[in-house]
Amino acid sequence: MNTVPQLMVLHGLGATTDQFNGMFDTHFPDAPIAMNMPGHGERPRENGRASFDRFAALALDALDQLQVGSVTLAGISMGSGIAVKMARQRPEMVNGLILMRPAWMDKPNPANLKIIRDIGVWLSQGTQDEAIERLNADPFYADLAHSNPAAAKSILGAITRPHASDYAEVLTQIVEDSPLASLAELEALTTKTMVVGTPDDPLHPIEIAQAWAAKIPDATLCELPSKYTAPAAFQSELEAALDQFLSPTSTKISE
Incomplete structure (x- = not known):
């Protein structure tokens, strides 16, 4: 050992x-x-x-x-x-x-991770492109894209990562734990x-x-x-x- x-x-x-x-x-x-x-x-x-x-x-x-x-x-x-x-x-x-x-x-379901849970739901309900559209329309994300672009980019990565749609449920399940x-x-x-x-x-x-x-x-x-x-x-x-x-x-x- x-x-x-x-x-x-x-x-x-x-x-x-x-x-x-x-x-x-x-x-x-x-x-x-x-x-x-x-x-x-x-x-x-x-x-x-x-x-x-x-x-x-x-x-x-x-x-x-x-x-x-x-x-x-x-x-x-x-x-x-x-x-x-x-x-x-x-x-x-x-x-x-x-x-x-x-x-x-x-x-x-901590409030600070609501946007990640939402992304999981959006990916489960539609395509990646549709999830990106919903993200861009989200007021929290829109504000963050101007005030903290690097943080916004990190959030966007939850949608654009490989196999994002296939693994969407993992995002929601972990946030809900x-x-x-x-x-x-x-x-x-x-x-x-x-x-x-x-x-x-x-x-x-x-x-x-x-x-x-x-x-x-x-x-x-x-x-x-x-x-x-x-x-x-x-x-x-x-x-x-x-x-x-x-x-x-x-x-x-x-x-």
């Missing part, structure tokens, strides 16, 4: 493991363990309902198949929720959590954790990252520049935060 800690990355809803390209290369020189969840990338969706429980079980099974004894989990958005599920189920395996831009509190039944569940985490939040992020309000960090006993809240409006600064400051978080003698990062 491999007892050396490794990195596993867990992508966001509608994304793929490409989200992490270059993000952790400085701190984890070995290739991370990475897998696309069902209904993402070229991986077909499953017949059953997509859920955080199901995706966490698939990721844990992958680690068991690889005989991984110790792992650091890094998740973005949906991936953060999956990582929390995994850490609660297998605390002896998970030696670190990097929870980036979480998007759920403890209720299904939640990784937490109660925020109190976060208090049971015993793993050293870094929670990353950013401003100017309508899908991942920084208040969610703040709430998660306040509940996790051994958590550091790391507020970084916006991934959408200042991507270079985001990456630079993320690397500085990781320097401190991953140091054997690290103390809490200044908030």
